[in-house]
Protein backbone atom coordinates (compact mmCIF):
# COMPACT_ATOMS: atom_id res chain seq x y z
CA UNK A 258 0.00 0.00 0.00
CA UNK A 259 1.18 3.54 -0.75
CA UNK A 260 0.14 6.71 1.12
CA UNK A 261 0.40 10.40 0.43
CA UNK A 262 0.62 12.71 3.47
CA UNK A 263 0.06 16.44 3.00
CA UNK A 264 1.77 18.37 5.76
CA UNK A 265 3.48 21.60 6.81
CA UNK A 266 7.21 21.90 6.20
CA UNK A 267 8.18 21.76 9.92
CA UNK A 268 11.48 20.61 11.39
CA UNK A 269 11.10 17.08 12.84
CA UNK A 270 7.73 16.32 11.26
CA UNK A 271 9.15 13.53 9.11
CA UNK A 272 10.67 11.90 12.20
CA UNK A 273 7.30 11.99 13.98
CA UNK A 274 5.51 10.46 10.96
CA UNK A 275 8.03 7.63 10.69
CA UNK A 276 7.81 7.00 14.43
CA UNK A 277 4.08 6.25 14.08
CA UNK A 278 4.79 3.62 11.40
CA UNK A 279 7.43 2.21 13.74
CA UNK A 280 4.99 2.00 16.64
CA UNK A 281 2.60 -0.01 14.48
CA UNK A 282 5.55 -2.18 13.37
CA UNK A 283 4.88 -1.35 9.69
CA UNK A 284 7.88 -1.66 7.40
CA UNK A 285 8.27 1.34 5.06
CA UNK A 286 10.36 0.18 2.05
CA UNK A 287 10.67 3.42 0.12
CA UNK A 288 9.61 7.03 0.23
CA UNK A 289 10.13 10.46 -1.20
CA UNK A 290 9.26 14.10 -0.67
CA UNK A 291 7.54 16.18 -3.32
CA UNK A 292 4.28 17.77 -4.41
CA UNK A 293 3.83 21.01 -6.29
CA UNK A 294 4.61 23.14 -3.22
CA UNK A 295 6.92 20.61 -1.59
CA UNK A 296 4.29 19.73 1.00
CA UNK A 297 3.84 16.02 0.36
CA UNK A 298 5.43 12.90 1.79
CA UNK A 299 4.99 9.69 -0.19
CA UNK A 300 5.58 6.34 1.52
CA UNK A 301 5.41 2.77 0.29
CA UNK A 302 4.59 0.06 2.86
CA UNK A 303 3.81 -3.10 0.85
CA UNK A 304 2.67 -5.23 3.82
CA UNK A 305 0.34 -2.72 5.47
CA UNK A 306 -3.24 -4.02 5.84
CA UNK A 307 -6.38 -1.90 5.41
CA UNK A 308 -7.21 -2.08 9.15
CA UNK A 309 -3.66 -0.99 10.08
CA UNK A 310 -4.00 1.90 7.63
CA UNK A 311 -7.18 3.17 9.35
CA UNK A 312 -5.43 3.24 12.73
CA UNK A 313 -2.29 4.85 11.33
CA UNK A 314 -4.31 7.48 9.48
CA UNK A 315 -5.90 8.59 12.76
CA UNK A 316 -2.55 8.80 14.52
CA UNK A 317 -0.99 10.70 11.64
CA UNK A 318 -3.75 13.31 11.60
CA UNK A 319 -2.97 14.05 15.26
CA UNK A 320 0.61 15.07 14.40
CA UNK A 321 0.80 18.91 14.41
CA UNK A 322 1.09 20.11 10.80
CA UNK A 323 -0.34 17.00 9.09
CA UNK A 324 -3.32 18.18 7.03
CA UNK A 325 -4.38 15.18 4.96
CA UNK A 326 -3.63 11.46 4.52
CA UNK A 327 -4.79 9.38 1.56
CA UNK A 328 -4.05 6.12 -0.19
CA UNK A 329 -2.53 6.30 -3.67
CA UNK A 330 -1.79 3.75 -6.37
CA UNK A 331 1.84 4.70 -7.13
CA UNK A 332 4.40 7.02 -5.57
CA UNK A 333 5.62 9.64 -8.12
CA UNK A 334 8.96 8.00 -9.03
CA UNK A 335 7.20 4.68 -9.60
CA UNK A 336 4.67 6.47 -11.78
CA UNK A 337 7.46 8.08 -13.82
CA UNK A 338 9.13 4.70 -14.29
CA UNK A 339 5.90 3.13 -15.28
CA UNK A 340 5.06 5.90 -17.72
CA UNK A 341 8.55 5.78 -19.22
CA UNK A 342 8.33 2.00 -19.65
CA UNK A 343 4.93 2.31 -21.32
CA UNK A 344 6.17 5.12 -23.52
CA UNK A 345 9.27 3.18 -24.58
CA UNK A 346 7.24 0.06 -25.25
CA UNK A 347 5.11 2.05 -27.68
CA UNK A 348 8.04 3.64 -29.52
CA UNK A 349 8.46 1.63 -32.69
CA UNK A 350 12.16 2.52 -33.15
CA UNK A 351 14.94 1.13 -30.97
CA UNK A 352 15.78 3.39 -28.00
CA UNK A 353 18.36 2.60 -25.33
CA UNK A 354 20.52 4.27 -22.76
CA UNK A 355 24.14 3.41 -22.02
CA UNK A 356 26.57 4.29 -19.26
CA UNK A 357 29.98 5.87 -19.85
CA UNK A 358 31.59 2.48 -20.43
CA UNK A 359 29.10 1.67 -23.19
CA UNK A 360 27.06 -0.79 -21.09
CA UNK A 361 23.34 -0.84 -21.86
CA UNK A 362 21.29 0.36 -18.87
CA UNK A 363 17.80 0.28 -20.35
CA UNK A 364 16.30 -0.52 -23.73
CA UNK A 365 12.92 -0.94 -25.31
CA UNK A 366 11.48 -3.94 -27.04
CA UNK A 367 12.32 -2.58 -30.51
CA UNK A 368 16.01 -2.34 -29.46
CA UNK A 369 15.96 -5.91 -28.15
CA UNK A 370 14.43 -7.07 -31.44
CA UNK A 371 17.00 -5.16 -33.50
CA UNK A 372 19.79 -6.76 -31.43
CA UNK A 373 18.18 -10.20 -31.65
CA UNK A 374 18.03 -10.85 -27.87
CA UNK A 375 15.15 -10.96 -25.37
CA UNK A 376 14.33 -7.73 -23.58
CA UNK A 377 15.43 -8.96 -20.13
CA UNK A 378 18.88 -9.83 -21.51
CA UNK A 379 19.65 -6.38 -22.91
CA UNK A 380 20.56 -4.47 -19.70
CA UNK A 381 24.23 -5.01 -18.86
CA UNK A 382 25.26 -5.97 -22.40
CA UNK A 383 28.09 -4.07 -24.07
CA UNK A 384 27.15 -1.82 -26.98
CA UNK A 385 30.08 -3.13 -29.01
CA UNK A 386 28.34 -6.50 -29.26
CA UNK A 387 25.87 -4.87 -31.63
CA UNK A 388 27.62 -1.93 -33.23
CA UNK A 389 30.91 -1.85 -35.14
CA UNK A 390 33.76 -1.71 -32.67
CA UNK A 391 35.28 1.32 -34.31
CA UNK A 392 32.13 3.39 -34.03
CA UNK A 393 31.61 2.47 -30.37
CA UNK A 394 35.22 3.40 -29.61
CA UNK A 395 34.68 6.74 -31.30
CA UNK A 396 31.40 7.43 -29.52
CA UNK A 397 32.83 6.58 -26.10
CA UNK A 398 35.94 8.63 -26.75
CA UNK A 399 33.88 11.70 -27.58
CA UNK A 400 31.14 10.90 -25.14
CA UNK A 401 30.03 14.48 -24.60
CA UNK A 402 29.48 15.21 -28.30
CA UNK A 403 25.90 14.70 -29.54
CA UNK A 404 25.71 12.95 -32.92
CA UNK A 405 22.86 13.03 -35.38
CA UNK A 406 22.17 10.79 -38.33
CA UNK A 407 25.24 8.59 -37.85
CA UNK A 408 24.94 5.62 -40.25
CA UNK A 409 25.28 2.27 -38.44
CA UNK A 410 24.50 -1.36 -39.22
CA UNK A 411 23.01 -3.66 -36.65
CA UNK A 412 22.84 -7.34 -37.70
CA UNK A 413 22.93 -6.32 -41.36
CA UNK A 414 20.20 -3.68 -41.10
CA UNK A 415 20.97 -0.04 -41.79
CA UNK A 416 20.00 2.58 -39.21
CA UNK A 417 20.67 6.24 -38.55
CA UNK A 418 21.73 6.75 -34.97
CA UNK A 419 21.16 9.78 -32.74
CA UNK A 420 23.47 9.93 -29.73
CA UNK A 421 22.45 12.34 -26.95
CA UNK A 422 24.62 12.59 -23.84
CA UNK A 423 22.56 12.86 -20.60
CA UNK A 424 23.81 15.76 -18.48
CA UNK A 425 23.12 15.62 -14.73
CA UNK A 426 24.91 18.76 -13.59
CA UNK A 427 25.32 22.30 -14.74
CA UNK A 428 28.77 21.83 -16.26
CA UNK A 429 28.17 21.26 -19.92
CA UNK A 430 30.88 19.48 -21.83
CA UNK A 431 32.47 17.70 -18.87
CA UNK A 432 32.37 13.91 -19.08
CA UNK A 433 31.96 13.69 -15.27
CA UNK A 434 28.73 15.62 -15.46
CA UNK A 435 27.14 12.94 -17.65
CA UNK A 436 25.02 10.05 -16.48
CA UNK A 437 25.36 8.33 -19.82
CA UNK A 438 23.86 8.71 -23.25
CA UNK A 439 20.59 7.93 -24.96
CA UNK A 440 20.67 6.33 -28.40
CA UNK A 441 17.84 6.17 -30.84
CA UNK A 442 18.03 4.18 -34.04
CA UNK A 443 15.89 4.90 -37.06
CA UNK A 444 15.75 2.47 -39.94
CA UNK A 445 17.55 4.07 -42.83
CA UNK A 446 16.29 3.94 -46.36
CA UNK A 447 18.87 6.03 -48.14
CA UNK A 448 21.47 3.33 -47.95
CA UNK A 449 21.84 2.92 -51.64
CA UNK A 450 25.23 4.65 -51.62
CA UNK A 451 26.25 4.58 -47.94
CA UNK A 452 28.60 1.85 -46.76
CA UNK A 453 30.05 0.79 -43.43
CA UNK A 454 33.50 2.05 -42.55
CA UNK A 455 36.26 -0.53 -42.82
CA UNK A 456 37.29 -1.83 -39.43
CA UNK A 457 39.97 0.17 -37.66
CA UNK A 458 43.31 -1.60 -37.95
CA UNK A 459 46.86 -0.69 -36.98
CA UNK A 460 48.40 0.58 -40.22
CA UNK A 461 51.35 -1.46 -41.50
CA UNK A 462 54.27 0.77 -42.24
CA UNK A 463 56.73 -1.67 -43.77
CA UNK A 464 58.91 -0.99 -46.78
CA UNK A 465 57.41 1.62 -49.19
CA UNK A 466 54.23 1.65 -47.14
CA UNK A 467 56.12 3.58 -44.46
CA UNK A 468 56.32 6.63 -46.67
CA UNK A 469 52.57 6.42 -47.33
CA UNK A 470 51.84 6.19 -43.60
CA UNK A 471 54.02 9.20 -42.82
CA UNK A 472 52.34 11.16 -45.58
CA UNK A 473 48.93 10.19 -44.25
CA UNK A 474 49.86 11.58 -40.84
CA UNK A 475 51.10 14.81 -42.39
CA UNK A 476 47.94 15.28 -44.42
CA UNK A 477 45.48 14.24 -41.70
CA UNK A 478 45.57 17.62 -40.01
CA UNK A 479 44.78 19.58 -43.18
CA UNK A 480 41.37 20.42 -44.57
CA UNK A 481 41.66 20.23 -48.37
CA UNK A 482 40.16 17.39 -50.41
CA UNK A 483 42.50 14.40 -50.65
CA UNK A 484 42.84 11.70 -53.29
CA UNK A 485 44.06 8.22 -52.34
CA UNK A 486 45.04 6.35 -55.48
CA UNK A 487 46.19 2.80 -56.05
CA UNK A 488 45.36 -0.57 -57.54
CA UNK A 489 42.61 -2.85 -56.31
CA UNK A 490 43.12 -3.98 -52.72
CA UNK A 491 46.18 -1.84 -51.90
CA UNK A 492 44.46 -0.39 -48.82
CA UNK A 493 42.80 2.78 -50.11
CA UNK A 494 39.67 2.42 -47.96
CA UNK A 495 41.74 1.46 -44.91
CA UNK A 496 43.87 4.57 -45.34
CA UNK A 497 40.83 6.82 -45.90
CA UNK A 498 39.18 5.63 -42.66
CA UNK A 499 42.48 5.92 -40.76
CA UNK A 500 42.83 9.48 -42.01
CA UNK A 501 39.51 10.42 -40.41
CA UNK A 502 40.63 9.02 -37.07
CA UNK A 503 43.96 10.81 -37.23
CA UNK A 504 42.33 14.12 -38.11
CA UNK A 505 41.11 16.79 -35.67
CA UNK A 506 37.56 16.60 -37.13
CA UNK A 507 37.23 13.09 -35.68
CA UNK A 508 36.62 14.71 -32.27
CA UNK A 509 33.61 16.67 -33.45
CA UNK A 510 32.38 15.14 -36.69
CA UNK A 511 31.32 11.89 -38.25
CA UNK A 512 32.81 9.86 -41.04
CA UNK A 513 30.52 8.92 -43.94
CA UNK A 514 31.51 6.48 -46.66
CA UNK A 515 29.77 6.35 -50.03
CA UNK A 516 30.15 3.76 -52.79
CA UNK A 517 29.12 4.07 -56.44
CA UNK A 518 25.97 2.18 -57.40
CA UNK A 519 25.02 1.68 -61.04
CA UNK A 520 27.69 4.14 -62.11
CA UNK A 521 26.33 6.95 -59.89
CA UNK A 522 27.32 8.45 -56.57
CA UNK A 523 24.90 10.67 -54.70
CA UNK A 524 25.77 12.56 -51.52
CA UNK A 525 22.73 12.08 -49.21
CA UNK A 526 20.99 15.24 -48.06
CA UNK A 527 21.68 14.59 -44.35
CA UNK A 528 25.46 14.56 -44.92
CA UNK A 529 26.09 18.22 -44.24
CA UNK A 530 27.76 18.63 -40.84
CA UNK A 531 31.48 18.75 -40.04
CA UNK A 532 33.40 15.54 -40.60
CA UNK A 533 34.94 13.35 -43.29
CA UNK A 534 33.22 12.19 -46.46
CA UNK A 535 34.87 9.16 -48.09
CA UNK A 536 33.95 8.81 -51.77
CA UNK A 537 35.02 5.37 -52.94
CA UNK A 538 36.19 4.14 -56.33
CA UNK A 539 35.58 7.26 -58.40
CA UNK A 540 37.07 5.46 -61.44
CA UNK A 541 33.82 3.46 -61.56
CA UNK A 542 31.78 6.60 -62.32
CA UNK A 543 31.00 7.67 -65.87
CA UNK A 544 32.15 11.11 -67.01
CA UNK A 545 28.63 12.52 -66.53
CA UNK A 546 28.35 10.99 -63.07
CA UNK A 547 31.74 12.45 -62.11
CA UNK A 548 30.61 15.93 -63.11
CA UNK A 549 27.29 15.49 -61.26
CA UNK A 550 29.28 14.50 -58.17
CA UNK A 551 31.52 17.54 -58.56
CA UNK A 552 28.45 19.83 -58.51
CA UNK A 553 27.32 18.22 -55.26
CA UNK A 554 30.78 18.52 -53.71
CA UNK A 555 30.90 22.23 -54.50
CA UNK A 556 27.77 22.71 -52.36
CA UNK A 557 29.19 20.96 -49.31
CA UNK A 558 30.20 23.01 -46.26
CA UNK A 559 33.96 23.52 -45.91
CA UNK A 560 33.99 21.64 -42.56
CA UNK A 561 33.17 18.43 -44.42
CA UNK A 562 36.38 17.11 -45.95
CA UNK A 563 36.05 14.93 -49.08
CA UNK A 564 38.49 12.03 -49.34
CA UNK A 565 38.27 10.18 -52.65
CA UNK A 566 39.70 6.82 -53.61
CA UNK A 567 40.47 5.96 -57.19
CA UNK A 568 42.61 3.52 -59.19
CA UNK A 569 44.51 6.47 -60.70
CA UNK A 570 44.10 10.23 -60.89
CA UNK A 571 44.09 9.89 -64.68
CA UNK A 572 40.73 8.15 -64.48
CA UNK A 573 39.12 11.37 -63.21
CA UNK A 574 37.50 14.00 -65.39
CA UNK A 575 39.73 17.11 -65.48
CA UNK A 576 37.27 19.23 -63.46
CA UNK A 577 36.95 16.61 -60.71
CA UNK A 578 40.69 15.92 -60.81
CA UNK A 579 41.20 19.64 -60.25
CA UNK A 580 39.24 19.49 -56.98
CA UNK A 581 41.52 16.71 -55.73
CA UNK A 582 44.67 18.10 -57.27
CA UNK A 583 46.36 19.62 -54.23
CA UNK A 584 46.72 16.62 -51.93
CA UNK A 585 47.23 13.01 -53.00
CA UNK A 586 48.70 9.75 -51.77
CA UNK A 587 49.45 6.86 -54.13
CA UNK A 588 49.69 3.52 -52.39
CA UNK A 589 52.30 1.10 -53.78
CA UNK A 590 51.19 -2.32 -55.05
CA UNK A 591 52.23 -5.32 -52.99
CA UNK A 592 54.47 -6.77 -55.76
CA UNK A 593 56.72 -3.72 -55.45
CA UNK A 594 57.29 -4.46 -51.75
CA UNK A 595 58.57 -8.03 -51.99
CA UNK A 596 61.36 -7.44 -49.42
CA UNK A 597 58.69 -6.89 -46.76
CA UNK A 598 56.38 -9.68 -47.84
CA UNK A 599 57.12 -11.83 -44.79
CA UNK A 600 56.33 -8.91 -42.46
CA UNK A 601 53.10 -8.13 -44.32
CA UNK A 602 52.19 -11.80 -44.23
CA UNK A 603 52.74 -12.18 -40.49
CA UNK A 604 50.87 -8.91 -39.76
CA UNK A 605 48.01 -10.03 -42.00
CA UNK A 606 47.84 -13.44 -40.30
CA UNK A 607 47.64 -11.77 -36.87
CA UNK A 608 44.97 -9.35 -38.11
CA UNK A 609 42.81 -11.94 -39.85
CA UNK A 610 43.04 -14.82 -37.36
CA UNK A 611 43.13 -12.95 -34.03
CA UNK A 612 41.77 -15.83 -31.93
CA UNK A 613 44.13 -18.45 -33.37
CA UNK A 614 47.60 -19.14 -31.98
CA UNK A 615 50.37 -17.18 -33.76
CA UNK A 616 51.60 -18.98 -36.89
CA UNK A 617 54.99 -18.93 -38.63
CA UNK A 618 55.83 -19.40 -42.30
CA UNK A 619 58.26 -21.95 -43.66
CA UNK A 620 61.05 -20.72 -45.96
CA UNK A 621 59.49 -22.52 -48.96
CA UNK A 622 56.09 -20.94 -48.26
CA UNK A 623 57.59 -17.51 -48.10
CA UNK A 624 59.49 -18.10 -51.37
CA UNK A 625 56.21 -19.00 -53.13
CA UNK A 626 54.42 -15.96 -51.70
CA UNK A 627 57.28 -13.70 -52.75
CA UNK A 628 57.27 -14.95 -56.33
CA UNK A 629 53.57 -14.29 -56.86
CA UNK A 630 52.50 -10.89 -58.22
CA UNK A 631 49.33 -10.51 -56.11
CA UNK A 632 47.20 -8.68 -58.69
CA UNK A 633 44.51 -8.16 -56.00
CA UNK A 634 47.17 -6.96 -53.59
CA UNK A 635 46.24 -7.25 -49.89
CA UNK A 636 42.76 -8.57 -50.70
CA UNK A 637 44.26 -11.51 -52.60
CA UNK A 638 46.95 -12.11 -49.99
CA UNK A 639 44.34 -12.01 -47.20
CA UNK A 640 42.09 -14.63 -48.75
CA UNK A 641 45.03 -16.85 -49.63
CA UNK A 642 46.44 -16.66 -46.10
CA UNK A 643 43.10 -17.21 -44.38
CA UNK A 644 42.68 -20.42 -46.40
CA UNK A 645 46.27 -21.55 -45.69
CA UNK A 646 46.03 -20.70 -41.97
CA UNK A 647 42.76 -22.65 -41.73
CA UNK A 648 44.47 -25.77 -43.11
CA UNK A 649 47.52 -25.31 -40.90
CA UNK A 650 45.40 -24.90 -37.75
CA UNK A 651 43.21 -27.86 -38.71
CA UNK A 652 46.26 -30.16 -38.74
CA UNK A 653 47.40 -28.59 -35.44
CA UNK A 654 50.51 -27.09 -37.04
CA UNK A 655 52.24 -23.91 -35.97
CA UNK A 656 54.08 -23.22 -39.25
CA UNK A 657 52.31 -22.68 -42.58
CA UNK A 658 53.94 -25.22 -44.91
CA UNK A 659 53.74 -25.48 -48.70
CA UNK A 660 51.15 -28.26 -48.32
CA UNK A 661 48.80 -25.81 -46.57
CA UNK A 662 48.83 -23.36 -49.46
CA UNK A 663 45.93 -23.35 -51.91
CA UNK A 664 47.03 -23.61 -55.56
CA UNK A 665 47.89 -20.32 -57.12
CA UNK A 666 45.90 -21.51 -60.09
CA UNK A 667 45.46 -18.17 -61.77
CA UNK A 668 48.86 -16.92 -62.82
CA UNK A 669 48.95 -13.34 -64.04
CA UNK A 670 48.68 -13.34 -67.82
CA UNK A 671 50.82 -10.74 -69.45
CA UNK A 672 50.84 -10.34 -73.27
CA UNK A 673 54.38 -11.71 -73.60
CA UNK A 674 53.82 -13.47 -76.88
CA UNK A 675 52.37 -10.36 -78.46
CA UNK A 676 55.20 -8.28 -77.13
CA UNK A 677 57.90 -10.67 -78.36
CA UNK A 678 56.59 -11.24 -81.93
CA UNK A 679 59.44 -11.24 -84.41
CA UNK A 680 62.16 -11.23 -81.74
CA UNK A 681 64.46 -14.12 -80.97
CA UNK A 682 64.59 -15.46 -77.43
CA UNK A 683 67.94 -13.81 -76.90
CA UNK A 684 66.63 -10.44 -78.14
CA UNK A 685 63.60 -10.66 -75.89
CA UNK A 686 65.75 -11.35 -72.82
CA UNK A 687 68.08 -8.52 -73.70
CA UNK A 688 65.25 -6.05 -74.04
CA UNK A 689 63.84 -7.21 -70.76
CA UNK A 690 67.22 -6.87 -69.09
CA UNK A 691 67.76 -3.44 -70.57
CA UNK A 692 64.31 -2.19 -69.50
CA UNK A 693 64.80 -3.47 -65.96
CA UNK A 694 68.29 -1.99 -65.63
CA UNK A 695 67.06 1.27 -67.15
CA UNK A 696 64.38 1.56 -64.44
CA UNK A 697 66.90 0.83 -61.71
CA UNK A 698 69.43 3.27 -63.06
CA UNK A 699 66.72 5.96 -63.09
CA UNK A 700 66.50 5.48 -59.31
CA UNK A 701 70.09 6.78 -59.15
CA UNK A 702 71.41 3.63 -57.48
CA UNK A 703 75.16 3.01 -57.43
CA UNK A 704 76.44 -0.10 -59.23
CA UNK A 705 77.23 -1.59 -55.81
CA UNK A 706 73.65 -1.05 -54.63
CA UNK A 707 72.36 -2.43 -57.93
CA UNK A 708 74.48 -5.55 -57.56
CA UNK A 709 73.09 -6.09 -54.04
CA UNK A 710 69.50 -5.56 -55.13
CA UNK A 711 69.80 -8.01 -58.05
CA UNK A 712 71.92 -10.57 -56.23
CA UNK A 713 74.72 -10.57 -58.86
CA UNK A 714 78.36 -9.45 -58.73
CA UNK A 715 79.47 -5.86 -59.02
CA UNK A 716 81.50 -6.70 -62.13
CA UNK A 717 78.50 -8.35 -63.80
CA UNK A 718 76.41 -5.23 -63.20
CA UNK A 719 79.10 -2.93 -64.55
CA UNK A 720 79.48 -5.11 -67.70
CA UNK A 721 75.74 -5.14 -68.35
CA UNK A 722 75.40 -1.37 -67.90
CA UNK A 723 78.21 -0.85 -70.33
CA UNK A 724 76.69 -3.32 -72.80
CA UNK A 725 73.34 -1.49 -72.78
CA UNK A 726 74.85 1.97 -72.79
CA UNK A 727 73.47 2.72 -69.35
CA UNK A 728 76.77 3.28 -67.54
CA UNK A 729 77.28 6.81 -66.21
CA UNK A 730 79.91 8.70 -68.20
CA UNK A 731 83.13 8.95 -66.19
CA UNK A 732 84.30 12.28 -64.88
Ligand SMILES: Nc1ncnc2c1ncn2[C@@H]1O[C@H](COP(=O)(O)OP(=O)(O)OP(=O)(O)O)[C@@H](O)[C@H]1O
Nearest residue numbers: 458459460461488489490491492493494495635636
Ligand atom coordinates in the same frame (compact mmCIF):
# COMPACT_ATOMS: atom_id res chain seq x y z
N1 LIG B 1 48.25 -0.39 -44.15
C1 LIG B 1 47.42 -1.35 -43.77
N2 LIG B 1 47.36 -1.73 -42.51
C2 LIG B 1 46.54 -2.72 -42.15
N3 LIG B 1 45.73 -3.39 -42.99
C3 LIG B 1 45.76 -3.06 -44.25
C4 LIG B 1 46.58 -2.01 -44.70
N4 LIG B 1 46.39 -1.89 -46.00
C5 LIG B 1 45.48 -2.80 -46.35
N5 LIG B 1 45.10 -3.52 -45.30
C6 LIG B 1 44.15 -4.64 -45.36
O1 LIG B 1 44.10 -5.04 -46.71
C7 LIG B 1 42.79 -5.27 -47.15
C8 LIG B 1 42.43 -4.40 -48.36
O2 LIG B 1 42.38 -3.04 -47.98
P1 LIG B 1 41.29 -2.02 -48.54
O3 LIG B 1 39.95 -2.65 -48.64
O4 LIG B 1 41.46 -0.77 -47.76
O5 LIG B 1 41.86 -1.80 -50.02
P2 LIG B 1 41.23 -0.95 -51.21
O6 LIG B 1 42.38 -0.45 -51.98
O7 LIG B 1 40.26 0.05 -50.70
O8 LIG B 1 40.47 -2.08 -51.97
P3 LIG B 1 39.37 -1.95 -53.15
O9 LIG B 1 40.12 -1.53 -54.34
O10 LIG B 1 38.86 -3.37 -53.23
O11 LIG B 1 38.36 -0.96 -52.68
C9 LIG B 1 41.91 -5.04 -45.96
O12 LIG B 1 41.64 -6.31 -45.40
C10 LIG B 1 42.74 -4.22 -45.01
O13 LIG B 1 42.44 -4.55 -43.66
